[in-house]
Amino acid sequence: MSTLTFYGAAQRVTGSCYLIRSGQQQILLECGMLQGENNNKKGGKGKKSTNKEESAPPFPFSVSEIDAVIISHAHLDHSGMLPLLAKQGYNGPIYMTLQTQALLPTMHKDAAFLQQKDAEWENKRRARAGKRAIEPLYDMDDVERELALCEGMAYGTVSEILPGIRLCFREAGHILGSAIVELWIEDKGETRKLVFSGDLGNSQAPLMRDPAVITEADLLLLESTYGNRDHQPLDQTLSEFSAALDAAAQSGGNVLIPYFAVGRTQDLIYHLGQLYHSGQLKQNNIFIDSPMATSISEIYEQNTRLFNKDDPEFREIMTHDWQQWLPILRFTRSVEESMALNKIAGGAIIIAGSGMCHGGRIRHHLKYNLWRKNTHLIIVGFQARGTLGRLLVDGVKKVKILGSEIAVKAQVHTLGGFSAHAGQSQLLAWAGHMRKAMPRLYLVHGESESMLALQKRFVEEYNWDASIPTLGEVIHF
Known part of the structure; x- marks a missing residue:
C-alpha cells in the first residue's frame, strides 16, 4: 500500500x-x-x-x-x-x-x-x-x-x-x-x-x-x-482601481504599486492597457521597475498561446510585445534607470518590487514619495504581518525606510479583487x-x-x- x-x-x-x-x-x-x-x-x-x-x-x-x-x-x-x-x-x-x-x-x-x-x-x-x-x-x-x-x-x-x-x-x-x-x-x-x-x-x-x-x-x-x-467582483475592483488613478492624476502626484513579479504584474499591464485603449488612463508614463519582472514579462510574451481567448484584440497585439499593447510602458533594468525615477515629481505610475514592501526597489520610491500628499499608493495583494506594506495598510503615520524616518502623507488604496x-x-x-x-x-x-x-x-x-x-x-x- x-x-x-x-x-x-x-x-x-x-x-x-x-x-x-x-x-x-x-x-x-x-x-x-x-x-x-x-x-x-x-x-x-x-x-x-x-x-x-x-x-x-x-x-x-x-x-x-x-x-x-x-x-x-x-x-x-x-x-x-x-x-x-x-x-x-x-x-x-x-x-x-x-x-x-x-x-x-x-x-x-x-x-x-x-x-x-x-x-x-x-x-x-x-x-x-x-x-x-x-x-x-x-x-x-x-x-x-x-x-x-x-x-x-x-x-x-x-x-x-x-x-x-x-x-x-x-x-x-x-x-x-x-x-x-x-x-x-x-x-x-x-x-x-x-x-x-x-x-x-x-x-x-x-x-x-x-x-x-x-x-x-x-x-x-x-x-x-x-x-x-469569495473575492470581490472584478468589475468593482477595476472601478476602484480606475478611481484611484484618476484621483492621482487630478492631484498631480505619482502612483506607486508594489508588485508581485509573476502573474500580478502582467495582469496589471493588461488592465492598464484596457484603460489606455478606452481613453480613461490620464497618466503618460508607466514604469515596471524590476529586472526580474521584466524577464518574467518577456517569458509571458513568448507564451501568449496559453492566454485566455476572451480578448482577441489583446491576443493579436500581444503577438508583438507588451509595449505594443501599452505604448506608454517602460521597463527599467539598471540601478541608474531606477534612481532616475525618483526625480519624477508627478504623473507617473511606478510598479516595483517587492509586493509587501519589505525589500526591493519599491522602498526607494516610497522614501521619495510617501511624504507627498499627492502621492497615491495602491496595494493590490496580501500584506503579511510585520511587513512595511501591512503597516501602511493599517494606517501608520511614520515609517523608517533605508535609515530615514518618513512621514506618511500619501493616500493608500487597498484593492482586494486581483487575487x-x-x-x-x-x-x-x-x-x-x-x-x-x-x-x-x-x-x-x-x-x-x-x-x-x-x-x-x-x-x-x-x-x-x-x-x-x-x-x-x-x-x-
Missing part, C-alpha cells in the same frame, strides 16, 4: 511539500519555501519565518532516497527549496511544465541573490555581537545544479516517470505554467489515481485560462488559500466535478480558519467529508 506524508502546507499556506512512497520508490511532490509568518492552528500571531530557522536544513526525509520530484508551478512557496535539495545531493529528475521550466532560472537566481544578501546583513549583525557567521541556504552554483535536473513537460502529456508511475500536468490557471498534477500509481496489481490541485486560478483573472476540469480520482489534495471567502487564487465558490465548483467519484479529500495550502470553512461547505453542498491533515501526518491509499 502506498503512503503520502504531509511535510508542508498543512494548516498553513506556504512551504508546500508532500512525500509519496510506493513500494521502494519515493516521489517528492513540491519542494516549497516557508514565507511570511507561521500559520499556526489558531491563526494567531506566529514567529516570522526566516531562512535560518524554519526553512533551514535538514529536510525531514532522506534526500538520497528520493527518486523523482514533481513541481506544480514556479512560485517559491512551491519550488523555492529545490536548489537546497540539489545542494544536499539530489541528482534525479525534477518534473514540471515547460513554462515553469522557463520561469525557474530567473526566480531561483533572484532567490539565491537574496539569500546571499540576507546572510551578509545577518553576519554583520552577528559579528558585532561576537556570534558565529552563517551561510546562505544555497548559492548560484546550487541553482545551476538544480536547473540541470529540470525536465519540462507539455500540458496533457502522460509520461511514465518511474516503473508503474505515470504523470500528467493540466492547466491550473494560477500563473503561467501552473499545473494540476495527475499521478497514477500501480501497487500490487491495482492502480490508484492521485490528483493535486496545485494553486487553482481565479476565473476572473484576465490572462490565464480557467483550471482544467478533472472528474475522477481516488485521492484529492485541494488547496484552500481562500477557502473561507490569482480561486475563491471558496470556485474551489467548490472545481472539486464538485469529482463528486460522483467521491475521492478521499484532503485540504492543504490554507490557514486553519479557511480550511474549516471550506470543510463545512463541502458537507453542506455535497455531503462530502474533507480531512484537514496535520504536519507530519501519514495517510495510506
Whole structure:
C-alpha cells in the first residue's frame, strides 16, 4: 500500500511539500519555501519565518532516497527549496511544465541573490555581537545544479516517470505554467489515481485560462488559500482601481504599486492597457521597475498561446510585445534607470518590487514619495504581518525606510479583487466535478480558519467529508 506524508502546507499556506512512497520508490511532490509568518492552528500571531530557522536544513526525509520530484508551478512557496535539495545531493529528475521550466532560472537566481544578501546583513549583525557567521541556504552554483535536473513537460502529456508511475500536468490557471498534477500509481496489481490541485486560478483573472476540469480520482489534495471567502467582483475592483488613478492624476502626484513579479504584474499591464485603449488612463508614463519582472514579462510574451481567448484584440497585439499593447510602458533594468525615477515629481505610475514592501526597489520610491500628499499608493495583494506594506495598510503615520524616518502623507488604496487564487465558490465548483467519484479529500495550502470553512461547505453542498491533515501526518491509499 502506498503512503503520502504531509511535510508542508498543512494548516498553513506556504512551504508546500508532500512525500509519496510506493513500494521502494519515493516521489517528492513540491519542494516549497516557508514565507511570511507561521500559520499556526489558531491563526494567531506566529514567529516570522526566516531562512535560518524554519526553512533551514535538514529536510525531514532522506534526500538520497528520493527518486523523482514533481513541481506544480514556479512560485517559491512551491519550488523555492529545490536548489537546497540539489545542494544536499539530489541528482534525479525534477518534473514540471515547460513554462515553469522557463520561469525557474530567473526566480531561483533572484532567490539565491537574496539569500546571499540576507546572510551578509545577518553576519554583520552577528559579528558585532561576537556570534558565529552563517551561510546562505544555497548559492548560484546550487541553482545551476538544480536547473540541470529540470525536465519540462507539455500540458496533457502522460509520461511514465518511474516503473508503474505515470504523470500528467493540466492547466491550473494560477500563473503561467501552473499545473494540476495527475499521478497514477500501480501497487500490487491495482492502480490508484492521485490528483493535486496545485494553486487553482481565479476565473476572473484576465490572462490565464480557467483550471482544467478533472472528474475522477481516488485521492484529492485541494488547496484552500481562500477557502473561507469569495473575492470581490472584478468589475468593482477595476472601478476602484480606475478611481484611484484618476484621483492621482487630478492631484498631480505619482502612483506607486508594489508588485508581485509573476502573474500580478502582467495582469496589471493588461488592465492598464484596457484603460489606455478606452481613453480613461490620464497618466503618460508607466514604469515596471524590476529586472526580474521584466524577464518574467518577456517569458509571458513568448507564451501568449496559453492566454485566455476572451480578448482577441489583446491576443493579436500581444503577438508583438507588451509595449505594443501599452505604448506608454517602460521597463527599467539598471540601478541608474531606477534612481532616475525618483526625480519624477508627478504623473507617473511606478510598479516595483517587492509586493509587501519589505525589500526591493519599491522602498526607494516610497522614501521619495510617501511624504507627498499627492502621492497615491495602491496595494493590490496580501500584506503579511510585520511587513512595511501591512503597516501602511493599517494606517501608520511614520515609517523608517533605508535609515530615514518618513512621514506618511500619501493616500493608500487597498484593492482586494486581483487575487490569482480561486475563491471558496470556485474551489467548490472545481472539486464538485469529482463528486460522483467521491475521492478521499484532503485540504492543504490554507490557514486553519479557511480550511474549516471550506470543510463545512463541502458537507453542506455535497455531503462530502474533507480531512484537514496535520504536519507530519501519514495517510495510506
